[in-house]
Amino acid sequence: xxxxxxxxxxxxxxxxxxxxxxxxxxxxxxxxxxxxxxxxxxxxxxxxxxxxxxxxxxxxxxxxxxxxxxxxxxxxxxxxxxxxxxxxxxxxxxxxxxxxxxxxxxxxxxxxxxxxxxxxxxxxxxxxxxxxxxxxxxxxxxxxxxxxxxxxxxxxxxxxxxxxxxxxxxxxxxxxxxxxxxxxxxx
Numbered sequence: 001x002x003x004x005x006x007x008x009x010x011x012x013x014x015x016x017x018x019x020x021x022x023x024x025x026x027x028x029x030x031x032x033x034x035x036x037x038x039x040x041x042x043x044x045x046x047x048x049x050x051x052x053x054x055x056x057x058x059x060x061x062x063x064x065x066x067x068x069x070x071x072x073x074x075x076x077x078x079x080x081x082x083x084x085x086x087x088x089x090x091x092x093x094x095x096x097x098x099x100x101x102x103x104x105x106x107x108x109x110x111x112x113x114x115x116x117x118x119x120x121x122x123x124x125x126x127x128x129x130x131x132x133x134x135x136x137x138x139x140x141x142x143x144x145x146x147x148x149x150x151x152x153x154x155x156x157x158x159x160x161x162x163x164x165x166x167x168x169x170x171x172x173x174x175x176x177x178x179x180x181x182x183x184x185x186x187x
Contacts, residue, residue, distance in 0.1 A: 005118045005144050007068050017108045024094045025079070026064070026107055030115045030146050032087035042134035046141070051088045053122075054143035055081045064092040066103065067147045068118055075103045075148060090115070090146060103148060116147040 017026060033048045054062070059081045063074035080091040094100045106112040123140040 004120050006121065007116055007118045007147070017104055024096075024100070024104055025091050026076070026094060026104075026148065027091045028089070028115060029084075029087040030081075030090040031117045033083075033085070035087075036135075042136050043129050044136045044138065046087070046138045047125075048083060048085075050138045050141050051081065051083055051143055053140060055083070062090075062143055063145050064094070065118075065145050065147045066099070067149050068116060068145070069147075070145070073097070073099065074145075075100055078146070081143075088117075088143075092146070092148075106150070107148065112148045112150050114149050114151075116149045117143065118145040118147065119143050 017024070031046050031051070033046055033050075036043050036045045060078060062078040062081065064076045064078070065074055066072060074095070076092045076094040078090055079093045080089075082089045094104055103112060119138075119141040121138060122142055125137040125139055127135040127137065129135045
């Protein structure tokens with residue numbers, strides 16, 4: 001099944017790491033719409049709506065991988081996927097593992113700064129570019145995974161906008177939780 005997965009890396013100039021009550025998150029544009037990428041054999045672009053079925057069917061099960069490494073455990077999973085005017089916006093919850101910690105540190109330092117999508121084509125429209133090259137519009141794809149990458153991506157507009165972190169055990173960050181935790185321990 002994985003032999004048919006196509007991978008496209010997308011540049012992000014604004015990867016964000018965020019802290020919130022929901023946990024540590026990496027957020028950004030995973031795939032831009034209406035932007036062309038020259039694959040060598042053809043020119044490709046994602047149409048708005050290309051990811052709609054994947055979002056509806058399994059939006060909270062899309063893994064975030066280190067690059068496209070399917071031989072390693074994921075760094076986290078999607079908690080929010082949304083098609084916006086500029087592209088597929090994604091928020092990933094980063095797992096509290098040593099690999100997750102490392103990925104967050106690298107994202108904060110802008111070392112891991114971009115996304116790369118792994119997908120299986122479902123429905124395409126084919127045209128020609130003005131110079132006669134094949135143009136493939138991805139009308140529907142099955143999103144398999146998203147990779148957090150450091151290399152130069154295929155699409156300049158694939159952007160990590162935020163990396164968020166929240167530690168519920170930090171009494172300064174969560175004072176009310178600390179009060180309730182102390183009350184429960186006295187019962």
